[in-house]
Amino acid sequence: DSGVTQTPKHLITATGQRVTLRCSPRSGDLSVYWYQQSLDQGLQFLIQYYNGEERAKGNILERFSAQQFPDLHSELNLSSLELGDSALYFCASSRSSGRINEQFFGPGTRLTVL
Amino acid sequence: TQLLEQSPQFLSIQEGENLTVYCNSSSVFSSLQWYRQEPGEGPVLLVTVVTGGEVKKLKRLTFQFGDARKDSSLHITAAQPGDTGLYLCAGVGNSGYALNFGKGTSLLVTP
Numbered sequence: 001d002s003g004v005t006q007t008p009k010h011l012i013t014a015t016g017q018r019v020t021l022r023c024s025p026r027s028g029d030l031s032v033y034w035y036q037q038s039l040d041q042g043l044q045f046l047i048q049y050y051n052g053e054e055r056a057k058g059n060i061l062e063r064f065s066a067q068q069f070p071d072l073h074s075e076l077n078l079s080s081l082e083l084g085d086s087a088l089y090f091c092a093s094s095r096s097s098g099r100i101n102e103q104f105f106g107p108g109t110r111l112t113v114l
Numbered sequence: 115t116q117l118l119e120q121s122p123q124f125l126s127i128q129e130g131e132n133l134t135v136y137c138n139s140s141s142v143f144s145s146l147q148w149y150r151q152e153p154g155e156g157p158v159l160l161v162t163v164v165t166g167g168e169v170k171k172l173k174r175l176t177f178q179f180g181d182a183r184k185d186s187s188l189h190i191t192a193a194q195p196g197d198t199g200l201y202l203c204a205g206v207g208n209s210g211y212a213l214n215f216g217k218g219t220s221l222l223v224t225p
Binding site for chain 1: 162214
């Protein structure tokens with residue numbers, strides 16, 4: 001158990017819909033990262049928050065957004081869903097950024113868009 | 115984006131055999147991490163290597179960081195079925211923020 005929790009575990013929805021994925025980081029971790037994992041692309045970095053502020057952006061679509069709340073939990077919002085958004089979405093947390101930046105991953109949310 | 119290429123992509127071996135998987139890039143990384151992921155679960159951190167030439171051992175697993183900090187290898191001695199999984203390498207770039215992941219090596223160890 002990494003100490004990172006994600007809900008829900010599975011999500012099935014239809015094209016055009018909007019969903020929210022939730023992540024609670026390990027106790028004491030200020031950084032939260034979101035990743036998307038699909039069979040053909042592997043693990044792709046989406047976005048990072050540090051202590052409530054956006055720190056870095058990766059390959060995140062404009063239809064996707066995220067935020068980190070004062071209690072440090074984070075939500076990833078996916079809207080106008082397309083079939084190609086079906087993937088595993090992982091949240092990870094770390095104490096801080098920097099040269100080492102060891103990240104601990106949650107169990108993931110499997111999103112299926114029909 | 116600093117790309118990491120892992121090889122081989124798939125590896126199927128029998129229990130007791132040794133194996134090495136590779137992680138290569140043309141970019142220099144501040145550090146490199148190895149993760150193991152089982153189906154439907156999140157990646158689990160195995161080790162972080164920071165210094166060029168560094169070697170770390172974790173039981174039967176030996177990790178090496180290249181002298182130029184552009185590549186790494188993972189060697190498993192006497193593989194066991196419990197070693198089965200997806201092995202991912204991930205590099206921390208100069209920004210010190212997100213991890214750049216390779217696509218992984220899928221390892222199957224049969225009894």
